[in-house]
Amino acid sequence: MHTVILRDDDTCALTPRASLERLYRPFLDRGLPVNLAVIPEVRTTVRTPDGQLEGFLTAGTKLTGALAPVAGNRELIEYLRGEPGYEIVQHGCHHDYFEFGISERAELAQRLERGARSLQEAGFTRPVAFVAPYDRMSRAAFLEVAARFEVISTGWFELGRMPLRWLPQYGLRKLRARPHWRAGRTTLMSHPGCLLSFHHPYAEMFASVRQAVESRAVTVLVTHWWEYFRGGVPDEGFIAVLHEVAAWLASRRDIRVVSFRDVANGAVSLDS
Numbered sequence: 001m002h003t004v005i006l007r008d009d010d011t012c013a014l015t016p017r018a019s020l021e022r023l024y025r026p027f028l029d030r031g032l033p034v035n036l037a038v039i040p041e042v043r044t045t046v047r048t049p050d051g052q053l054e055g056f057l058t059a060g061t062k063l064t065g066a067l068a069p070v071a072g073n074r075e076l077i078e079y080l081r082g083e084p085g086y087e088i089v090q091h092g093c094h095h096d097y098f099e100f101g102i103s104e105r106a107e108l109a110q111r112l113e114r115g116a117r118s119l120q121e122a123g124f125t126r127p128v129a130f131v132a133p134y135d136r137m138s139r140a141a142f143l144e145v146a147a148r149f150e151v152i153s154t155g156w157f158e159l160g161r162m163p164l165r166w167l168p169q170y171g172l173r174k175l176r177a178r179p180h181w182r183a184g185r186t187t188l189m190s191h192p193g194c195l196l197s198f199h200h201p202y203a204e205m206f207a208s209v210r211q212a213v214e215s216r217a218v219t220v221l222v223t224h225w226w227e228y229f230r231g232g233v234p235d236e237g238f239i240a241v242l243h244e245v246a247a248w249l250a251s252r253r254d255i256r257v258v259s260f261r262d263v264a265n266g267a268v269s270l271d272s
């Protein structure tokens with residue numbers, strides 16, 4: 001039996017409802033949950049190191065104002081609240097560059113609380129999982145996030161960023177080469193990179209997803225809605241790959257697609 005968790009990052013106040021509906025209708029209709037890592041209060045000027053505005057800003061609706069709370073997009077939040085197949089996950093607070101790579105605990109706590117409040121104001125159920133912008137977390141960030149969330153989903157785990165009290169479990173996990181592990185009450189889940197990305201050749205993408213899922217007990221598949229709508233234009237070829245993945249996941253009786261909430265509830269075995 002294989003378990004799959006689909007994680008889509010960067011939904012925010014600028015995300016058109018129609019984009020998510022286009023991407024995920026085939027998942028929702030088949031009862032496959034979609035975990036949306038939502039930016040609570042996006043900064044509308046975030047740039048990547050090469051000076052470009054972030055893709056989630058240029059693919060979405062244009063907004064004025066430095067910060068845009070997701071609650072401001074009524075059409076989007078009513079849609080998300082009306083679809084039980086979407087599981088909302090907290091994705092930072094403003095999505096500043098390496099927002100949770102900093103070490104000041106008071107600042108980290110303030111961003112976590114502010115983000116949580118913003119999601120609550122949008123009417124979402126309290127998220128059980130956290131995804132850091134750019135999958136980057138400092139040791140202090142791991143501690144502050146673990147105090148508030150049951151599940152942390154990130155790219156990989158580096159010794160130098162681990163809280164000291166987690167080191168015994170971290171060592172054991174390394175020894176057993178486990179992609180996912182537990183420390184205290186927190187479940188820590190890694191992922192095999194963004195396999196569903198326009199940076200990869202479309203003809204090979206489905207095969208790489210299939211290989212990843214079949215070679216692990218539990219796979220977190222990460223993608224970004226805006227990559228399918230770069231500059232606001234739908235990329236039909238890429239969307240077709242995502243929909244091929246949906247059909248394949250639903251067709252396999254030995255694959256179960258679950259949400260991070262299922263993990264938090266103890267309904268998912270991480271090792272088999």
Ligand SMILES: [Zn+2]
Nearest residue numbers: 009010133134
């Ligand atoms: Zn992000």
